[in-house]
Amino acid sequence: MAEPFKVHILGCGSALPTLRHHASSQVVELRDHVLMLDCSEGTQMQLRRSRVRFTKLSHVFITHLHGDHCFGLIGMISTFGLLGRTAKLHVHGPEALGPELDRQIKFFTHDLGFEVVYYPVDTKVRQVVYEDRSMTVESIPLEHRVPCCGYLIREKASLPHIRREMMDCYGIPNSQVNNIKNGADWTTADGEVIPNERLVKAADPVRSYAYISDTKYLPGLHEQLKGVTTLYHESTYGEDRMNNAEKYCHSTARQAAMVARDAGVGKLLLGHYSSRYEDEQVLLDEAKSVFDNCFLTNEMDVFDV
Template structure:
């Protein structure tokens, strides 16, 4: 099975604590790294995760609150110090380029690589990235400012060649890619050998959904239906529901209700309020509704 991993770099909320870094994650799909949000300290956590800086070419920013983007300038600068030459693409709601351009011009004016900012709308799902391995679609959320989550949908891997059958029919090497991608094989004598006889199906394509920051919105359910892994913010416990509503955040119980309604396979909760010295209160609350729930924590790696 091809690699598809989620690395948690930080899972705290806006107020700093000694327990958590601000929000940042890295998705590793077939050794391509995609960063989601870039709070302060993200590059330090990237080092600790033993992930290669050179494989990170795309960064997705959910919204323009500092705890989700204050780490960008340091990361961009470090890339420069490392002699990076590959382009860097940053996707965000409108406004990030305008905010960061003066800082980049002052602190990072001798970069050997180019930075491209891509703005996306936040009121409808939009495909903002697509390659042979994965597509990334925005998930409209409801926060105090324009905000989107992200749906990472793996492309179906090619079928696996059955080596014994390939040898039995003396299939030339140059035919293998066609066969893996669904073509039948025609022998020199004109016999048609079905694709299904020469291959076995690859593993099902997987999906990861990221939803932070947002109030409880049932409109996301259809878009995240059946995903293999869902990260959903759980800033507060249910006892703080009025505060959650006021700040456009979600409780752990509400996150679990969404996971259950969407029939996801696994839920990881994070973006914890600094008021909780012990997050098990949030885990217990969510697990009572959706059993397959885990707490996010720094340097946690989850295989999708």
């Protein structure tokens, strides 16, 4: 059974606060990691509602320095201090955020009790900004009114599964499981060599999640997202407000679907809705006219990647 890879929607609205939607923030659970994508005002309260444990959050990835994507960061950090956090919190984002966050921490918190480590991200290039034994996180350059990037989270390939019935058939001890998962054959007491492919089943497919934050429509973006399992792409406007999309460097739902279609992704999640829409169904309908397997996001939704 595949390890968990889930996306929790904490907020899916745009800059103007409404009573229906919080601004942008998501939590991604991948295996034993908890990551945050953007941290708008009120994110810590949404995190409580999601029932994802505060203490498990290790990395925060900020896409750009508009308030609806980062105003909640200092408040969440302060609360972590009040809760007695001791583990480091790793924050990744545009270079200009680093010194500003440091000033806020010094001004608003005292004896925080844990270290906040900041990693500047060059939003103009695609690069690995975090990597460990189970995943990579890459930046994806976007075009907005300020420096901005998205993030692509990709799990690393897992080892193949053991065929338990074959292990039992040949009396292979459990001590050899790791060797066989790593490609070893098995030689019986009679000298018969059992090839590895008879002892294992294919590994789980590698899964990936792309978070494409605020950006104008980029016709070549799909090249950066080929074969992504699940894509979140901002869809602030419908075709009725194309002028707004172009003016403010945002995308329409139909344009998001064009990226999903051209990239050959598994499914598309829509979000970052303009407050002008009281019913986002029109956005979903426009997206589905181009790419059928797409979904509206709403607060507290959980999607399996």
